[in-house]
Amino acid sequence: MEMAFHDVLTSEEELRELLGYPSDVVTRKVIGAMDAHCKDYIAQSPFVMVATSNQDGSCDVSPRGDAPGFVLVLDDHRLVIPERPGNRRIDSLRNIISNPHIGLIFLIPGMEETLRINGRAYVTRDEELLQQMQAMGKTPQLAIGVVVEECYMHCAKAFKRSGLWNAGSWPAKEELPSAARIIAAHTSLDESQIVRGLEESYTKRLY
Structure with missing residues (x-):
């Protein structure tokens, strides 16, 4: 099949030759658990993007949102995202069952830096956890449990370039x-x- 694009890069070496390597700060900022700063960020976040893929590599990114603190942090290594009613495609849930790797980006309105978490996910119906995530008198039927493997702050460049929080640019x-x-x-x-x-x-x- 004819290539969709010309001059395509096919190796990390080609990427590094063009873009270089991350700074010491960028390398060192990745931590393996949620500390007090990360927990505070999640407690103030009303919105998270959930990235998953199935065993064949087909990807999905889905938004999850509710009142700040809707994501339940259990300890330094575990968090839980309630599954509120959606369109019943259940893309994220189906992907997690076949491939547990997950990526999350938490946002706080008005703050340009985001919190990124990578880890392994599970679909749970643990009633004790679900009861803790009630909203408007409704208990979710399921939740996504995540074991955190990487956690780090992402810089604000994308938000500054896009002017996302600048209402005057909307x-x-x-x-x-x-x-x-x-x-x-x-x-x-x-x-x-x-x-x-x-x-x-x-x-x-x-x-």
């Missing part, structure tokens, strides 16, 4: 893409039907 609301219109085009369904479905999901099935 497009006007009327200029934003319409999620309902996009989904309607992808599914060949009526846009008004999609609008109603999204509204019902957002108002009645958050928990």
Whole structure:
């Protein structure tokens, strides 16, 4: 099959020749457990991106969000992410069952540095843990348990370049893409039907 791109790099040596090596600080900042600073960050974070892949290497990145502190830290090496109601694709959960490696990026609104965690994940229905993650009177049916292997702060360059938290750089609301219109085009369904479905999901099935 014809290559999709030209001048493709195929080795780490080629990458290093162009980009060099990380500084001493970047190398040393990676720790193998969550210390008090990491736990405090997670306690203030209302949002985490969850990256998984299946045994064949097909990848998925899914958002998880709730009130700050919704991710439960059990100790220096373990955290738990509640599985709130979603679209039932269960991509992350299916991936974890076939390949336990997981990557997380925690965000705090207004803070440009992020917290990254890599480790091994498990799908759990431990009732004692699930009870601790109730929200709006609802107990999650499942959760993602993570054993932390790497933990480190990620610098703010991407957020500074994107201006993500700078409200003055945001497009006007009327200029934003319409999620309902996009989904309607992808599914060949009526846009008004999609609008109603999204509204019902957002108002009645958050928990």
